[in-house]
Amino acid sequence: MTNVNVYLRENLGSVSNKMSIAPQIDEKKLNNAVKSFAFGGNPSNVVALLDNTLLGSGKDGILFTGEQLIYRASFSDPVSVPYASIASAEYVETVTGSKSDKIEVSLLIHRNEGSSLSITGLLNCNYRKLAETLQACVQDFGEYREERQLVSIDELSEALKVAYVQAVINMAYDNDDIIDDKEFAEILQLMTRLDLSPETRFTLRAYMGSSNAQIPLETLLARIDNHSPGGQIKALHISLVKDLINLFYSTGGRDIGAFGFLQKHRGLLLVSDEEIELAVLAIKNDHDMLRDDMTDDQIVSALKLLSAKAAAVGTPLAAVYLSGSVVGMSAAGLTSGLASLGMGGLLGMSGMMTGIGVAVLIGVGTYAGVRKLTGANELTRSKRRELMLNEVIKQTQLTISLVMKDINFITGKLNEYILAHGAQDEKIKKLLGLMTQMTGAGTVLTDKSNSAQASATKLRCAQYLDEGKLKSLTREPTKAELYDFIRGFYEERSVVVTSKDAEEQTVTKLGIKRYKNSKDLESLARAFEAVGYFNVSDVLKGTAADVAGKAREKLSGLFS
Helix, strand or coil: CCCHHHHHHHHHHHCECCEEECCCCCHHHHHHHHHHCCCCCCHHHCCEEEECCCCCCCCCEEEECCCEEEEECCCCCCEEEEHHHEEEEEEEEEEECCCCCEEEEEEEEEECCCCEEEECCCCCECHHHHHHHHHHHHHHCCCCCCCCCCCCHHHCCHHHHHHHHHHHHHHHHHHHCCCCHHHHHHHHHHHHHCCCCHHHHHHHHHHHCCCCCCCCHHHHHHHHHHHCCCCCHHHHHHHHHHHHHHHHHHCCCCCHHHCHHHHHCHHHHCCCHHHHHHHHHHHHHHHHCCCCCCCHHHHHHHHHHHHHHHHHHCCCHHHHHCCCCCCCCCHHHHHHHHHCCCCCCCCCHHHHCCHHHHHHCCCHHHHHHHHHHHCCHHHHHHHHHHHHHHHHHHHHHHHHHHHHHHHHHHHHHHHHHHHHCCCCCHHHHHHHHHHHHHHHHHHHHHHHHHHHHHHHHHCCCCCEECHHHHHHHCCCHHHHHHHHHHHCCEEEEEEEEECCCCCEEEEEEEEECCCCCHHHHHHHHHHHHHHCCCCHHHHHHHHHHHHHHHHHHHHHHHHC
């Protein structure tokens, strides 16, 4: 039997048309539910939400996680029911009405300790299906655990990432026993998007150079499955298929039916024709989004079609983008681009990633406002392409930087080999010296570029942090993690300031920590943008919420 989180995701959708399944739960609705249902866990652990409100606020209904369901009727306190405490779940029909001519349906949950809970009044709910789903949870599962519903691959273990890339390398060797330039470039970009450690890159570099030492795909998939979060195995397989197909296309392939590696291993990959079609459509959309003649409306329409296709297949759209976009955008960068279209939540990334994962949902209000005020579609199209192309450029520059490190490594090994074997030829020595000099200069230039990039990125971060302001902006459950993330970049520092009467005095401020690299600073900048730290409207909204909260506390104290 599958993981209970997977089972619930696959079955709760048919219970009601008011059921939202992670990771595609509206962020505002999710925040409302987490607070209203008094759920103390991570919002990304929510599996599904049955919204029983007329206006769609998400404050009443049933919230499901991998450990429990929480039921909240209108104007009532939430009731938590751990699955482990359920003896049985029963569909009940009760005859009502003065003439006994009406039937009221409900769900009756019997607890192990003898009490019971009746759930009624759910809108558009198939109570029989709900009872069957919960009963299966009780009968077929012995372990209940809350877990994040989707995690991007760059956040997973190095062992999983190694096996994932090795599977792609196997495919590159499969058709002609060599990795050509285009295949090599695509694999390098994939390695960059997955944020591999230097040790992992070394392992994969050695694997790419050993065509006769390939690990069977069956073994690699077993490693991926073993290191995968419990409920994410299927999503990882779909993501891998997308990257395999992209590599096939990059070398001139067009007909999926002629893609020998995929067809040969369909049984191992466990993907359907519909899921393959979804991956192909996603690859096409990735490339279309950067076309000059692709308007925002066309992109939105294409993404909605892709989302509908994913829903029909029964797969979260985010599953296709666990490794980022095939055109060179990371999962975070892709979501930033969608946010510029007002579709930041389409992939469900806020539920998919922690901390900085939430921080990619940026710029929607500001960008939409500019578009509305100017009415300039050309401006918005250029802005959208600029955002996405900048992300592609960053990823490409990072890939080139990593290639430079690889070249330096190989040059060093070559130097050691020649010296060890006593090669004394003057031409060899001269060429080796020239190569060493050039790679050394390349390293210096790369370091200068990284330093300049870090300085530019630092300008998008607060030099001194206003902690009260940050707290007011991260009150919502889905943004709560960002407080700790941002605060971790700052330390107390004594600063000399000049007062209004021109007197100098020393004060303590939270200053940004020194020696942070450009990658960390980019994450910090995204986090500031996500919470709206420099956005006046967001700051005012956060301050107002903070003041209202304090007022409620004072009033409650007054009447207690």
